Amino acid sequence: MPLTITYLGHSGFLFSDGQTTIAVDPFLTGNPKATMKSADVMCNAIVLTHGHADHVGDTVAIAQKNNATVFGAFELCNLIGSKGVKSLEHMNPGGRVKTSWGWVALTQAFHSSSYDADDESVYTGQPCGAMINLGGTTIYHAGDTAIFGDMKLLGELYQPTIACLPIGDRFTMGPEHAARAAEFVNPKYAIPIHYNTWPPIEVDPARFKPKDVEVKVMKPGETWKV
Ligand code: NI
Numbered sequence: 001m002p003l004t005i006t007y008l009g010h011s012g013f014l015f016s017d018g019q020t021t022i023a024v025d026p027f028l029t030g031n032p033k034a035t036m037k038s039a040d041v042m043c044n045a046i047v048l049t050h051g052h053a054d055h056v057g058d059t060v061a062i063a064q065k066n067n068a069t070v071f072g073a074f075e076l077c078n079l080i081g082s083k084g085v086k087s088l089e090h091m092n093p094g095g096r097v098k099t100s101w102g103w104v105a106l107t108q109a110f111h112s113s114s115y116d117a118d119d120e121s122v123y124t125g126q127p128c129g130a131m132i133n134l135g136g137t138t139i140y141h142a143g144d145t146a147i148f149g150d151m152k153l154l155g156e157l158y159q160p161t162i163a164c165l166p167i168g169d170r171f172t173m174g175p176e177h178a179a180r181a182a183e184f185v186n187p188k189y190a191i192p193i194h195y196n197t198w199p200p201i202e203v204d205p206a207r208f209k210p211k212d213v214e215v216k217v218m219k220p221g222e223t224w225k226v
């Protein structure tokens with residue numbers, strides 16, 4: 001079964017093998033580039049890279065509506081659980097959780113992680129990237145991160161087919177570092193993420209030019225069958 005990838009905008013995706021759909025960082029409400037509403041998202045699982053609002057997004061509403069399991073860092077899962085989500089997979093970088101449809105592994109990311117709302121600021125553990133295996137295909141979603149040399153090791157260990165890499169600069173890698181990151185990970189395809197959502201992360205994705213990795217620039221709302 002081919003993998004169907006839907007880009008939700010910013011760092012958000014739906015990955016489906018036709019039976020199981022996994023949402024990653026489903027930030028829709030308040031996302032100026034989103035084309036989908038959280039009420040329209042159908043999924044079995046949600047993988048979160050870290051606690052920032054532009055990644056947690058609509059997770060609680062989507063998880064509750066779909067009875068979806070949320071995968072994320074230990075403290076982040078505790079926060080999501082405190083908001084009423086029942087099915088949680090607490091993890092940390094380096095660990096892997098096997099599922100009926102594949103597995104999720106969390107990886108390191110160089111960033112920060114907290115959940116900041118009007119009335120609270122909560123530490124949400126380590127910021128992470130995620131390796132997701134669905135229907136036999138492995139996807140690396142780097143989360144928000146700077147480049148790091150061990151991306152090469154992650155590529156060797158997990159051999160992802162697709163890498164979703166932030167290119168927006170300021171809070172994450174910019175496009176030139178992200179191109180080096182793609183070369184380190186060495187997937188077949190790289191999808192640039194976390195750019196052009198707001199003016200501070202405006203970047204021309206044409207600057208993202210890794211060698212020997214095919215770049216797939218996706219528009220928010222676009223679906224691609226791999
Ligand atoms: Ni962040």
Ligand code: MN
Pocket residue numbers: 052054055144171194
């Ligand atoms: Mn972010």
